[in-house]
Amino acid sequence: MRIEKAKKTKIKQIFNLLASKYGHYAQPEGQSILEHLIYYILSYDSSITCAKKAFKAFVQGEEFVDWNEVRVASNRNLKEFLQEFRCQPSSGEKIKKLLSNVFEKFHKLDLEFLRQKPIEEAKKILSSLPALEKHIIPWILAITHQGNQFPIDQKTHLILARLGVIPPKTEDTELDQILQASLDKDHILPFHRSIVEHSKKTCLEQGEMKCKRCLLRKHCLYFHLTEGEHPPQQTSLEVIEQRSKSPSHSKNKIKKRKVSQK
Ligand code: SF4
Structure with missing residues (x-):
């Protein structure tokens, strides 16, 4: 799968901005x-x-x-x-x-015995525990086995779709490939943590997002389409879906491209 350079750059910029706000996440040591x-x-x-x-x-x-x-x-x-x-x-x-x-x-x-198992076996065992949501498994495997998959949860999907990095219905495996191609392996845990924090504090899953004071607004498709004025009775993804197709958005894009070519 080929990932455009511009997309990779945007993801890196997002990661760096989030890290500057939420700190460079350090995994607590000594935990089982x-x-x-x-x-x-x-x-x-x-x-x-x-x-x-x-x-x-x-x-x-x-x-x-x-x-x-x-x-x-x-x-x-x-x-x-x-x-x-x-x-x-x-x-x-x-x-x-x-x-x-x-x-x-x-x-x-x-569960310490899992550290001695090959990663695929450890993954299978963890997947057999119904209490573990799917995205927690790559998270723990990144810690115990240096796994290279990104935890993909609803928060990651939603924020990256609002930012315009992915279309709303992107498959988990495709999103994982995009992130793996854009970020380093040691960014897996900090990227996920900062997305979770951003979702809790600013880019809320439910309720009004705090777009006007969001440090990602310059890079955000949703902000670009709304200028932070949330249309009532529409979800953020409905707004993106509807307004991205509108001729005025396409005209703006063409205008911007012409300006940047000058
Ligand atoms: S500008 Fe708004 S929609 Fe975009 S990432 Fe920030 S809070 Fe989320």
């Missing part, structure tokens, strides 16, 4: 595979600060002695515990489900 997964679940829906506090309290056994106690805790208990740290209460149920899956399958709460 299970802990990496639990921390991922916590930080996916909640702010990093809240996720860190809740994770620390889990590990230090402030409320639950060990992960097994978390596994058998009631959803209500977990919800109340997470609310103390202003974390998304629904993360508790997801963590409990993951721990139950692991325990039922391996009769222990330990």
Whole structure:
């Protein structure tokens, strides 16, 4: 698959801008595979600060002695515990489900044996745990096996479609190829993390995006089409679909091309 140079450049620019805002993500060291997964679940829906506090309290056994106690805790208990740290209460149920899956399958709460498995086998085992959403698997394999696939979730699709990097209905595998061709392997984790952060803080999945103060607006198709004025009762992708086809957008593009050729 051939990826245009301009697209690769745009993705690199987006990555650098996001890194300048959200920092160069460093993976926490010394965590077990299970802990990496639990921390991922916590930080996916909640702010990093809240996720860190809740994770620390889990590990230090402030409320639950060990992960097994978390596994058998009631959803209500977990919800109340997470609310103390202003974390998304629904993360508790997801963590409990993951721990139950692991325990039922391996009769222990330990996934360290995966590090010794070839990557394809580790992937197959992780895919057999229903609690793990599809995009979490490349994430953890990038940590444990230096896997080279990008985690592709709904947030990544949505933001890159709004930015005009991909058409809205791009397949996951195609998007992964585009990202692999545009970014380095050691950008997998920081790119995903900053997309998740951008989705939580600025380019919201639901509710109004904060386009006028978004650092990506200069590179953004949606912003270019709307100037940050969100049309009521239309999703961002509907706006892109409709306005990209409009003759005035095409005329603008031609005008811009002529200006840049001068
Ligand atoms: S300008 Fe708006 S749509 Fe574009 S990336 Fe930023 S928040 Fe998202």
